[in-house]
Amino acid sequence: MGGDAESETAGQIAGPGSFRNMLKLITALSRAQRGYIFLAIDLALIPAALLFTFAVQALPQPALESLRQSLAILPYLLLIAAGLSKGLGLPNIQLKAYERHAIGLTALYVLGLTLTLAGLTWVAGPRLLPGTYVIFGIVYFLVVVATRMVLLQVVTAIYRRAQPRRRVLIYGAGTTGTQLAQALSAHDSIDPIAFVDDNVSLQGMLLAGLPVHPPSRIARLVRDRQINRVLLAMPSLSQPKQAQIARRLQKMGLEVQVLPSFAQLIGEEALIDKLTPLAPQSFLGRKAADTDLGGASGSYTDRVVLVSGAGGSIGSELCRQIVNCRPTRLVLYELSEFALYTVHQELEQITEGMEVELVPVLGSVTDPRQVRKVLADFGVQVVLHAAAYKHVPLVEANPLPGLANNVFGTRTLAREAAAVGVERFILISSDKAVRPTNVMGASKRLAELVVQDLATRHSGTIFTMVRFGNVLGSSGSVVPLFQEQVSRGGPVTVTDPRVKRYFMTIREAVQLVLKAGAIAEGGEVFVLDMGKLVPILHLARQVIESAGYSVRDAANPEGDIEIEIIGLRPGEKLEEELTLSPDLIGTRYQKIFCAREDRLSEIEVAGVLRGLRQALAAGDEAAARAVICRWVEGYAPDNAGVLRS
Incomplete structure (x- = not known):
């Protein structure tokens, strides 16, 4: 041969x-x-x-x-x-x-x-x-x-x-593959060389004039027959399994093309194209709290509202819901040009015919001169601060930029808001701020302490913060990640089978944030009712099965997609907490509570900021972590606190 x-x-x-x-x-x-x-x-x-x-x-x-x-x-x-x-x-x-x-x-x-x-x-x-x-x-x-x-x-x-001829290997010697070989036999620029098939009964046979080989001979065939493309002719095979075969072939340097199914060829695929993955809220495991803002909307009606991080998942939803409250002006403050462009374009369509002025501002909350100018020039009355670096592994790998943005960005925006007489300042916080094991959570806790300190010293501005857990469907969150992994054929990666998380939909989280901001009197740490902890392993199974596939494991070795346990990432906990203290005070809203938590004095906060500023100036990560260890209650770096949680 x-x-x-x-x-x-x-x-x-x-x-x-x-x-x-x-x-x-x-x-x-x-x-x-x-x-x-x-x-x-x-x-x-x-x-x-x-x-x-x-x-x-x-x-x-x-x-x-x-x-x-x-x-x-x-x-x-x-x-x-x-x-x-x-x-x-x-x-x-x-x-x-x-x-x-x-x-x-x-x-x-x-x-x-x-x-x-x-x-x-x-x-x-x-x-x-x-x-x-x-x-x-x-x-x-x-x-x-x-x-x-x-x-x-x-x-x-x-x-x-x-003309140059492309020598191809057909993966799949069934009816589709043989028909493909016959069609290509008269093609001007494609030479079908052989079949490859997992079916042992077909191996060694001659079909449509081409030999059938086992997959184990692909590397030799590629080398001996100078093949540079593989046509995957198994449309009945599940998408994950096709993706797995394609990835294996691509690692060999081959170009892989997938033959469309019969449904695609006759036009029935239009129906399939309309099928989309389940919305993230489908995996909530409880009924979402989707209530009207009611009287809370009055705190934003006819006001000038600024949303920092307006292009993010939480920030953009804040903007959508605030627009419905009909503010006179909505300032979109965002560092990412693309994110700002996207949210501004969307809101322009929503506000068409409404007397709401949209002001897109490209800038960083760490720039005091720009922040002061924006707040003063546009007469901002309410600030919702959602701008933050939130991805735990990334901030863990880049602690100094994370602290600079999350701590000093919050301090800059909050201090300038107090200076110009903003009525309300609402910090969007995270459950990862409670006894954190990572720099991101510690930076959010320090941001809370900064806002609490300003609340005691500036009576003219109501400073408050709202703390909640994971948001389903936000950028970088687990459900979109799982769905993307499923679309690639797996595996779906879970850090630890014991990991559990609180979840909320973006819509209900933002509604409760706006309600909490409306009832704030100053210095409160609001905690949202997140329901029960959800096991991430169970969530991974739900995402796989909702896409129409089965989980491949020891009990089902012929399944479509495997769940791979990859181990906890740096700074990750098995379970998150919502409060430092079990004492919660109810509010007029059923799902909003106020937590009783200790705060630092003005001198202590000044010491924290001074220590962080010196660490940032020197580029000293160890010094920055030392400041966190001293002042953030329960901070246990390098997963020391994982098992405790």
């Missing part, structure tokens, strides 16, 4: 230049020139057909002598033949279009030519036997048709030899 491949490859490489020259010559011909060539060939075949007719008949004189006697009428026959051919349009029919209709026209042309021959011989001689005309017509018809077929094969061969 290897020798055949080498000789075949050598033959393909030996003369591509000559074939390319012939192809250039063919393509350089105009349609009229090609028509004249076809006409000349058809006319040249007339004396040849006559000679053959005379040769197969039992005539008293030789065939050449009979042809010589017919030379007197031959010019007239050729002239009439040319007129008939042009009249029927035979020279203008392309070789690849020479099929049933063209053959019918050829038969009509030959019939007319045969009658012409009979008429000419009757008028000018020589007289021929009646059977001569029948034999001539049949012979000439077959020769013309056969010539067209031969020309088609020759031109096709030139095209195929002159």
Whole structure:
């Protein structure tokens, strides 16, 4: 097999230049020139057909002598033949279009030519036997048709030899794969080389002229047969399994293409295209609290509201719901240009016809001059501070930027808000701020302490904070991650089978934040009722099964998608908490509570900020962690507190 491949490859490489020259010559011909060539060939075949007719008949004189006697009428026959051919349009029919209709026209042309021959011989001689005309017509018809077929094969061969050919392997030797091989056998630029199939009963067989190999021979086939593309012809196989095979082949440096299913080919795939993954809130495991803001909306109506981090998941939902409260002006403060553009475009459509002014501001909350100017110039009355670095592993790997943004960004925005007389300042916090094991959670706790400190020193501004857990569907959250992993064919990764988290939908979390901000009197730590802790392993199973697949594990080795346990990431806890103290005070809203928690004094907060500022200036991560260890209650870095939780 290897020798055949080498000789075949050598033959393909030996003369591509000559074939390319012939192809250039063919393509350089105009349609009229090609028509004249076809006409000349058809006319040249007339004396040849006559000679053959005379040769197969039992005539008293030789065939050449009979042809010589017919030379007197031959010019007239050729002239009439040319007129008939042009009249029927035979020279203008392309070789690849020479099929049933063209053959019918050829038969009509030959019939007319045969009658012409009979008429000419009757008028000018020589007289021929009646059977001569029948034999001539049949012979000439077959020769013309056969010539067209031969020309088609020759031109096709030139095209195929002159153009680079892609050698492909077909994965799947079932009905779809064999039909694909048959269709590609006449393709101009694709050579199907062999099949690969997991079915042992098919391995070693010859299907559609191609051998069937086991998958274990792919690497050898690729090397020996110079294959550079694999066509995956198993549309009935589940999407995850197709993705797994494709990834394995791509690691071998192969280009992989998937054959569409029959439903896609006949158009039924339009229905499938409309099917989307389940919305994240479907995995909540409880009924979402989706209530109207009611009287709480009055705190934002006819006000100038600023939302920091307006392009994020929480920030953009805050903007949507605030717009419904009809503020006079909504300032969208965002660091990411793309995120700001996206949310601004969306809100412009929502506010069309409403008397709400949208002000997009590109900037960082750590820039005091810009923050002061924005707050003063636009007369901001309410600030909702959602801007933060929130991804635990990223902040753990980049602690200094995380502390700078989450702590000093909060301090800058809050301090400038107090300076210009903002009415309300609401910090969006996290359950990871409670006895954190990571820098992100510690930075959010320090941000809370900064806001609590400002609440005691600035009576003109109501400072408060709202703490809640994971939000389903937010950027980087677990459900979209699981759904993306499922779409790639898995595996779905879970850090630890014991991990549990609180979950809320974005909509209900934002509604409760706005309600909490409306009832705040200053310095409160509001905690939202998040329901029961949800096991992440159970959530992973739900996402896989909701997509129509099965979990592959020891109990179901033939399942579609595997759940892989990858171990806790740096700073990750098994379970999160919502409060430092079990003492919670109810509010007028059923799902909002106020936590009794200790706070730092003004001098202690100043010491925290001074220590962090020095660590940031020196680029000293160890010093920054030391400040966190000293001032953040329960902080236990490097997963020391994992088992305790």
